[in-house]
Amino acid sequence: MSSAKNQAEKIKEISGVNPLKCMKCGKCSASCPAFNEMDIKPHQFVSYVQNGDIEALANSKSLWKCLSCFACVERCPRDVQPGKLIDAARQLVVRQKGQTGLAPEEIPELLDPELPQQLLVSAFRRYRR
Amino acid sequence: MKYSYYPGCTLRTKAKDLDAYARASAKALGFELEEIENWQCCGGVYPLGTDEIATKLSSVRALNEAKEKGQDLVTLCSACHHVIKRVNNDMKNNEDIRTRANNYMQLEQPYAGETNVLHFLEVLRDKVGFDQLKEKVVNPLTGKKIGAYYGCLLLRPGKVLGFDNPENPTIIEDFIRAIGATPVVYPYRNECCGGYISLKEKEMAKNMCDKIKDSAAGFGAEMLITACPLCMYNLNKSSETELPVYYFTELLAEALGVKEDAE
Numbered sequence: 001m002s003s004a005k006n007q008a009e010k011i012k013e014i015s016g017v018n019p020l021k022c023m024k025c026g027k028c029s030a031s032c033p034a035f036n037e038m039d040i041k042p043h044q045f046v047s048y049v050q051n052g053d054i055e056a057l058a059n060s061k062s063l064w065k066c067l068s069c070f071a072c073v074e075r076c077p078r079d080v081q082p083g084k085l086i087d088a089a090r091q092l093v094v095r096q097k098g099q100t101g102l103a104p105e106e107i108p109e110l111l112d113p114e115l116p117q118q119l120l121v122s123a124f125r126r127y128r129r
Numbered sequence: 130m131k132y133s134y135y136p137g138c139t140l141r142t143k144a145k146d147l148d149a150y151a152r153a154s155a156k157a158l159g160f161e162l163e164e165i166e167n168w169q170c171c172g173g174v175y176p177l178g179t180d181e182i183a184t185k186l187s188s189v190r191a192l193n194e195a196k197e198k199g200q201d202l203v204t205l206c207s208a209c210h211h212v213i214k215r216v217n218n219d220m221k222n223n224e225d226i227r228t229r230a231n232n233y234m235q236l237e238q239p240y241a242g243e244t245n246v247l248h249f250l251e252v253l254r255d256k257v258g259f260d261q262l263k264e265k266v267v268n269p270l271t272g273k274k275i276g277a278y279y280g281c282l283l284l285r286p287g288k289v290l291g292f293d294n295p296e297n298p299t300i301i302e303d304f305i306r307a308i309g310a311t312p313v314v315y316p317y318r319n320e321c322c323g324g325y326i327s328l329k330e331k332e333m334a335k336n337m338c339d340k341i342k343d344s345a346a347g348f349g350a351e352m353l354i355t356a357c358p359l360c361m362y363n364l365n366k367s368s369e370t371e372l373p374v375y376y377f378t379e380l381l382a383e384a385l386g387v388k389e390d391a392e
Binding site: 014015033034065067070073112120 | 138324
């Protein structure tokens, strides 16, 4: 990947979010149903982008724990919407060749008779390109 | 009244009953769902990236087809509704996405968000009216205590979805009253079921679905209703709490006395 500064700019561009508007109220992390599973919490995500520490974000567990439930997007009083930043950081990773959170070879053993198509298309669209 | 209708991939496969009960109910209520020809999968999740264009095009095609017919576009699956409604908002309000999507589409007339997207529940509330629905009920579900499970996708972000108050919704409770049953309001009704996380992280999905079902059962619900095949799957598969989950259209068809027509 390119320099840290460029990566931070790219995240801002993909997400359309200005992290400098954040006032650190923590409502996003308080709302997040995946909070306990995340190593970098939603409110910290904003600081990482502000500080240009994108390598840490790209390697975080949180990247794969966000559920796209939009609780943080709905409740952010400053329209920073951390969910969009997390998605953009994940895009930076999965758009690189060979980088993915879900490989087709994994699918057969994850299937069960009731599993809806919706689950597969959603997971593929979030986890790989 | 005739509407364009977008069923979506899962309503053709694992959630055929969600679709069949809706069609039978629509007929009984006097409106027609005209399925869009050659619709394509919405992708299940809205592509959040502002530079994502190709992944939004299947929604634009469906929206444009409804526009050309001069009809509102009705959805049923929560995920399809979420994706198509948000893409429509982009086509209406985001000049960059609108221009680039139209460059792909090469339509006679560019699409600019003209179509009105309605979820089936919004048709019941805003077009049919819950009072009118109540009058058409022949088999009221009297005494049944039902918890509405909204989940995420119908409600958030509220500014774009405009479905109901995202923190304190009432539309499904009003629906439950209209079919003669008693709504049970519980705190976790608009919390996430885990969505696509259940593919690989079973434990995480279980924690979330247990909280939802325990919350509903604790407040006295005898069953939950949902509009989303993935919520249905997660709630049934990920939690061991005994609490049946139905599609809202099944109870609607039952109340209207047309359940057998759909089977």
